[in-house]
Amino acid sequence: MMLALGLAVGGGTTMALRPAAAVFAQQSMEDMKPKSAGDMEMNAAMSRMVHKMAAMQLTGVQDRDFMMLMTAHHQSAVDMARTELRRGTHPELKSLARDIIKSQTQEIVQMHSWLKNWYGRGF
Secondary structure, eight states: OOEEEEEEETTTEEEEEOHHHHHHHHHHHHHTSOOSHHHHHHHHHHHHHHHHHHHOOOOSOHHHHHHHHHHHHHHHHHHHHHHHHHHOOOHHHHHHHHHHHHHHHHHHHHHHHHHHHHHSOOO
8 A cells, every 4th residue: 555645856757655654644634634714725735835836847956946846835824924924923933924924035046046047037
């Protein structure tokens, strides 16, 4: 029995888990079931990231692939931080969320610029 994850690993192959790990993964997925509207929003952000990453064509060019994957990762963080601003209660976490939005949005813009300038690919 093997459980295939929906993550692309170079050349379109998928990662597989052994039976014991599959049980753990299933239990972990049960723990990840949304328990609030905020959970649903953050899960949706993570799902968008995973789907975007899985659809990417990795090239084997480390710098390019790193930026492609990190822009999706950063966007997911920005989306979750926006959820925290809307739904969170602790001022410290709202402040952190604002910092995440600002810094990771700037980094996304920078990486898009580098991708366009270095690899001829714009976003």
